[in-house]
Amino acid sequence: MKKIIIAVDGFSSCGKSTMAKDLAREIGYAYIDSGAMYRAVTLYCMQNRFFEGDVINIAQLEASINKIQITFIPNAETNNSETYLNGVNVEREIRTMEVANKVSLVSAIPIVRHALVANQQAMGAQKGIVMDGRDIGTAVFPTAELKIFVTASAQVRAERRVAELVAKGDPVSFEAVLENVKSRDHMDTTRTESPLRKADDALELDNSNLTIAEQKAWLLAQYHRVISNLPS
Ligand code: DC
Numbered sequence: 564m565k566k567i568i569i570a571v572d573g574f575s576s577c578g579k580s581t582m583a584k585d586l587a588r589e590i591g592y593a594y595i596d597s598g599a600m601y602r603a604v605t606l607y608c609m610q611n612r613f614f615e616g617d618v619i620n621i622a623q624l625e626a627s628i629n630k631i632q633i634t635f636i637p638n639a640e641t642n643n644s645e646t647y648l649n650g651v652n653v654e655r656e657i658r659t660m661e662v663a664n665k666v667s668l669v670s671a672i673p674i675v676r677h678a679l680v681a682n683q684q685a686m687g688a689q690k691g692i693v694m695d696g697r698d699i700g701t702a703v704f705p706t707a708e709l710k711i712f713v714t715a716s717a718q719v720r721a722e723r724r725v726a727e728l729v730a731k732g733d734p735v736s737f738e739a740v741l742e743n744v745k746s747r748d749h750m751d752t753t754r755t756e757s758p759l760r761k762a763d764d765a766l767e768l769d770n771s772n773l774t775i776a777e778q779k780a781w782l783l784a785q786y787h788r789v790i791s792n793l794p795s
Pocket of ligand 1: 575576597598599601602666667670671695696697699747751
């Protein structure tokens, strides 16, 4: 069967990863969480003390960008792919609030975006991939056969993120998470380099009131529609 590229973009914490991952598993495609790549670069900057408060030393980051290697390796027990930074599993560390608070600063830096976008394009060269992020349908794969733009209210997204963090044993206050969600929305949509926006040909999905099962069914239907309309 012909393989396509599926781009899932949208605001932070709107359940993109869950739906993208589920779809990839269902149809036997690779799944790439591009946000994890920006988070891993952020963690590298924190570990190497490139930050002074909220200011990042761009010269230091530029000098190191080629030393940052990000890979995804499936966890044999859960079958979920996990993020490795220079060979070390950082899946847990990249999901902390510390990283979340700094990732929008790092992801606005052009040299970071250029390096990661090139990497992401190489991952999708053979198609058969579901990738989620902010600029997948606009900058990484502008010719993707299926593009989805997911939205949900900031309130709903903060509630989901709190539940996720609490389940991982990282208790956080709802207010702090809501503040982080709103400030990331602002930074992600207003940055100069590849701001978050819906591609003209993307399908919009507001999942504020949808269950995971409903989203999954909707997305699968979109995939089948596109596949059945492909020229043979
Ligand atoms: O999806 P996420 O919340 O894990 O993404 C973390 C951050 O990375 C988010 O604040 C914006 C940035 N990002 C980006 O700029 N471009 C992408 N393709 C994916 C994420």
